[in-house]
Amino acid sequence: MSLTLVIGNKNYSSWSLRPWIAMKAAGIPFKEVLIPLYREGSAEEILKYSPAGKVPILHDGDNAIWDSLSILEYLAEKFPDAKLWPTDSAARALARSVSAEMHGGFQPLRQHCTMNLWLPVKARPQPPEVLANVQRIEAIWADCRRRYGKAGPFLFGSFGNADAMYAPVVARLYNYGLPVSPATRAYMDAVMATAAWREWHDAAMKETWVMQNNEPDWPLVRGIKVG
Amino acid sequence: MALKLIIGNKNYSSWSLRPWIAMTVAGIPFEEQVIAFETEDFARIVPSLSRTAKVPILIDGDRVIWESLAILEYLAEKFPDAGLWPKDPAARAHARVVANEMHAGFQPLRNHLPVNFARRIIKRDLPAPVKGNVRHIEALWADCRARFGVKAARGGPFLFGAFGNADAMYAPVVSRFHTYSVDVAPMSRAYMDAVMALPAFKAWEAAAIAEPWLFAEDEVDWPVVHRADAHGSNT
Numbered sequence: 001m002s003l004t005l006v007i008g009n010k011n012y013s014s015w016s017l018r019p020w021i022a023m024k025a026a027g028i029p030f031k032e033v034l035i036p037l038y039r040e041g042s043a044e045e046i047l048k049y050s051p052a053g054k055v056p057i058l059h060d061g062d063n064a065i066w067d068s069l070s071i072l073e074y075l076a077e078k079f080p081d082a083k084l085w086p087t088d089s090a091a092r093a094l095a096r097s098v099s100a101e102m103h104g105g106f107q108p109l110r111q112h113c114t115m116n117l118w119l120p121v122k123a124r125p126q127p128p129e130v131l132a133n134v135q136r137i138e139a140i141w142a143d144c145r146r147r148y149g150k151a152g153p154f155l156f157g158s159f160g161n162a163d164a165m166y167a168p169v170v171a172r173l174y175n176y177g178l179p180v181s182p183a184t185r186a187y188m189d190a191v192m193a194t195a196a197w198r199e200w201h202d203a204a205m206k207e208t209w210v211m212q213n214n215e216p217d218w219p220l221v222r223g224i225k226v227g
Numbered sequence: 228m229a230l231k232l233i234i235g236n237k238n239y240s241s242w243s244l245r246p247w248i249a250m251t252v253a254g255i256p257f258e259e260q261v262i263a264f265e266t267e268d269f270a271r272i273v274p275s276l277s278r279t280a281k282v283p284i285l286i287d288g289d290r291v292i293w294e295s296l297a298i299l300e301y302l303a304e305k306f307p308d309a310g311l312w313p314k315d316p317a318a319r320a321h322a323r324v325v326a327n328e329m330h331a332g333f334q335p336l337r338n339h340l341p342v343n344f345a346r347r348i349i350k351r352d353l354p355a356p357v358k359g360n361v362r363h364i365e366a367l368w369a370d371c372r373a374r375f376g377v378k379a380a381r382g383g384p385f386l387f388g389a390f391g392n393a394d395a396m397y398a399p400v401v402s403r404f405h406t407y408s409v410d411v412a413p414m415s416r417a418y419m420d421a422v423m424a425l426p427a428f429k430a431w432e433a434a435a436i437a438e439p440w441l442f443a444e445d446e447v448d449w450p451v452v453h454r455a456d457a458h459g460s461n462t
Contacts, residue, residue: 063316063320063321065320065321065323065324066324067324067327067328067331069323069331070324070327073300073320074320077319089304090289090290092304093292094292096292096294096296096297097292097293097294097297100296100330101279101293101294103296103327103330104294104330136278136279139278
């Protein structure tokens with residue numbers, strides 16, 4: 001009955017980070033299978049685990065669950081004591097609204113600022129639609145924190161599914177040097193200080209697979225000219 | 228403690244249809260407020276309720292819930308007897324997978340075939356990415372039916388037996404396939420017919436057709452607007 005989570009490269013795979021960090025932060029044991037994406041043989045390797053050809057995918061016995069938000073719902077049901085969703089039903093409703101908003105939205109931010117944990121931190125000019133996304137995200141975080149976040153530094157107090165959904169956004173805001181308020185920055189720092197984040201980040205730094213499309217400073221990668 | 232669901236135009240608002248049909252089929256009582264897109268009311272009311280400025284929005288007392296998927300999760304929790312998610316954990320997990328896939332995916336299909344109940348049924352050519360979406364959705368429906376639908380404790384012709392949240396998420400897709408006469412397998416057509424035969428679907432469709440508002444961006448043959456003859460063709 002052990003869980004296996006199949007993920008992509010840690011440096012780039014924003015969707016993979018979500019269930020991974022939720023499980024780590026909650027102390028849910030699982031086996032990790034990492035398949036570097038967009039390389040020769042990647043697709044075939046992924047299909048061994050994922051009929052839809054997608055990562056992340058969670059295997060639990062005969063159940064295969066893909067799509068980051070479905071995995072988070074599944075974990076919340078299977079491990080109720082982990083409190084991945086807030087216990088208060090009004091807070092839980094808000095957590096689901098903001099998680100769903102992340103799940104289906106913020107395309108400009110996702111396209112222009114692809115997750116790249118080793119990208120040197122530096123402000124890079126962004127189009128207005130990206131800045132509008134950032135504004136909306138800051139408003140969401142402030143609202144969650146103000147209404148339900150008093151018991152801890154995260155959106156609903158302790159780290160949960162909503163934080164996991166926004167973890168890749170924290171990385172994007174950080175690496176692309178997007179201008180944010182001090183309250184936003186404090187939340188980002190809290191996420192980046194979790195042991196789970198550190199573990200993911202350190203593993204990402206050791207990866208060697210480069211995806212040119214996700215390197216905004218190309219031909220510079222990690223500040224070094226390649227190719 | 229009456230629930231209030233705020234929705235956009237029935238003819239065009241695919242997202243609004245989802246919670247509306249789920250609640251209506253499940254017999255959950257609610258008050259409906261239609262606010263047409265691009266009106267002063269929309270600009271005034273919707274952003275004051277949700278900073279996304281998007282519909283649908285569910286209001287339950289002092290709670291405001293947005294995003295169709297989050298509303299469906301909320302309803303499933305509040306009305307556990309309605310069976311909005313399958314009871315069996317494996318089926319429920321898969322129902323969420325397909326609901327989430329719809330929520331975040333199939334952009335080519337959504338862009339190319341906008342929901343438009345009042346449009347006369349005319350076949351539309353499909354670019355390759357849209358055809359890919361159609362094939363994927365057909366495979367997904369067939370898989371749900373074969374693995375869960377046909378053996379569900381609460382039986383029926385829907386994805387997981389009885390009508391639920393997964394069907395609600397795909398209800399606008401059923402409408403798109405029908406309106407643009409998309410070629411589908413007989414099994415897919417049977418599923419579509421089952422959805423379209425629901426009194427809730429028929430009621431929504433009738434209200435959609437009766438609406439006066441026209442949106443150029445969702446009329447794919449603009450400036451030509453095709454309407455079913457029974458409702459007066461202005462082609």
